[in-house]
Amino acid sequence: xxxxxxxxxxxxxxxxxxxxxxxxxxxxxxxxxxxxxxxxxxxxxxx
Amino acid sequence: xxxxxxxxxxxxxxxxxxxxxxxxxxxxxxxxxxxxxxxxxxxxxxxxxxxxxxxxxxxxxxxxxxxxxxxxxxxxxxxxxxxxxxxxxxxxxxxxxxxxxxxxxxxxxxxxxxxxxxxxxxxxxxxxxxxxxxxxxxxxxxxxxxxxxxxxxxxxxxxxxxxxxxxxxxxxxxxxxxxxxxxxxxxxxxxxxxxxxxxxxxxxxxxxxxxxxxxxxxxxxxxxxxxxxxxxxxxxxxxxxxxxxxxxxxxxxxxxxxxxxxxxxxxxxxxxxxxxxxxxxxxxxxxxxxxxxxxxxxxxxxxxxxxxxxx
Numbered sequence: 001x002x003x004x005x006x007x008x009x010x011x012x013x014x015x016x017x018x019x020x021x022x023x024x025x026x027x028x029x030x031x032x033x034x035x036x037x038x039x040x041x042x043x044x045x046x047x
Numbered sequence: 048x049x050x051x052x053x054x055x056x057x058x059x060x061x062x063x064x065x066x067x068x069x070x071x072x073x074x075x076x077x078x079x080x081x082x083x084x085x086x087x088x089x090x091x092x093x094x095x096x097x098x099x100x101x102x103x104x105x106x107x108x109x110x111x112x113x114x115x116x117x118x119x120x121x122x123x124x125x126x127x128x129x130x131x132x133x134x135x136x137x138x139x140x141x142x143x144x145x146x147x148x149x150x151x152x153x154x155x156x157x158x159x160x161x162x163x164x165x166x167x168x169x170x171x172x173x174x175x176x177x178x179x180x181x182x183x184x185x186x187x188x189x190x191x192x193x194x195x196x197x198x199x200x201x202x203x204x205x206x207x208x209x210x211x212x213x214x215x216x217x218x219x220x221x222x223x224x225x226x227x228x229x230x231x232x233x234x235x236x237x238x239x240x241x242x243x244x245x246x247x248x249x250x251x252x253x254x255x256x257x258x259x260x261x262x263x264x265x266x267x268x269x270x271x272x273x274x275x276x277x278x279x280x281x282x283x284x285x286x287x288x289x290x291x292x293x294x295x296x297x298x299x300x301x302x303x304x305x306x307x308x309x310x311x312x313x314x315x316x317x318x319x320x321x322x323x324x325x326x327x328x329x330x331x332x333x334x335x336x337x338x339x340x341x342x343x344x345x346x347x348x349x350x351x352x353x354x355x356x357x358x
Contacts, residue, residue, distance in 0.1 A: 029322065030058050030059075030295050030296065030299050030320055030322055031058070031059045031299075032055070032058050032059035032060030032061075032089065032295060032298070033059055034059065034060075034061055035059075035060055035061070035088075035089040035298070036060070036061050036062075036063060036086065036087075036088040036089060037055060037060045037061070037062050037063070037088055037089060037090055037091075037092060037291065037294055037295075038062075038063045038064075038065070038081065038086065038088045038090075038091050038092070038112075039048075039051060039062060039063070039064045039065070039091075039092040039093075039094075039117075039287075039290070039291075040064075040065050040067070040074060040077060040078065040091070040092070040093050040094060040104075041048070041064065041065070041066055041067075041092075041094045041117070042066060042067055042068075042069055042094060042096060043066045043067065043068045043069070
């Protein structure tokens, strides 16, 4: 691969990675994957 | 818990719940035992029973996971340990009360009622003194009625149940008999007690006095039959579901909080979760319900007014 093509490939991967990172942060599906949440509340509450 | 549990299951979380019987010492012990167990939750949802006394709990919990505070807004001392608040927007509830009072005044005028003063005389039965709920709602009510204020002739603290409503109403009503046109009561439970006291004093609610309640906990019969003009619909199950959503958004966005307020709008069905970060304040939807039609036609996130207020 020529230097120019190598450069373009690296640049393309970098741009793609940055775009993916920003895209993932906003389009990420909420999935707790079994993680724990703990709630402290009062007995009479219907929350 | 039903709202929180259902939402946790939908979002793939395992929810562990500790309930205290209106006891801060009991909650303190639960927190200590939980921390001592070595548990490592993704987030903590915390409803302090006595906010000022629970600061140590919040501080210690914040050392094991990010904390979302539920129902009671954090105060200055607890904010350093809390990532976000999720729950009722008390100022919005107060604004909604104000709007209903304005409509009640119009309706009373149309029905031929003659007021004790040009603006109409108002008595307020508020939550116990010092409770932020009452203070914030009052601010909202004043804001909503500022262009056409009522003549507030008395504010009495303490009524937040049928029993306290009746007890306090029985003392206040005779003192001001013949002087008031409107009442704003903290919640419908207390209003039901106030109504009993009014009737014992020969005063007909919905005719001699027009009543608005801040939220609808308890029987809605008095709203359906016109003894109470209107109430606010505030679903506990939605409050729980929203707290879980807020926690899930916080975890999914690696602890990021963005913006000051997210105010959820009233919707018949729960909207899809927005995957973005939570705000500092994540407020649940709130709707007025005026009369029998208002009760019949109000639905929030799949719950009818009767289901919400009976819970």
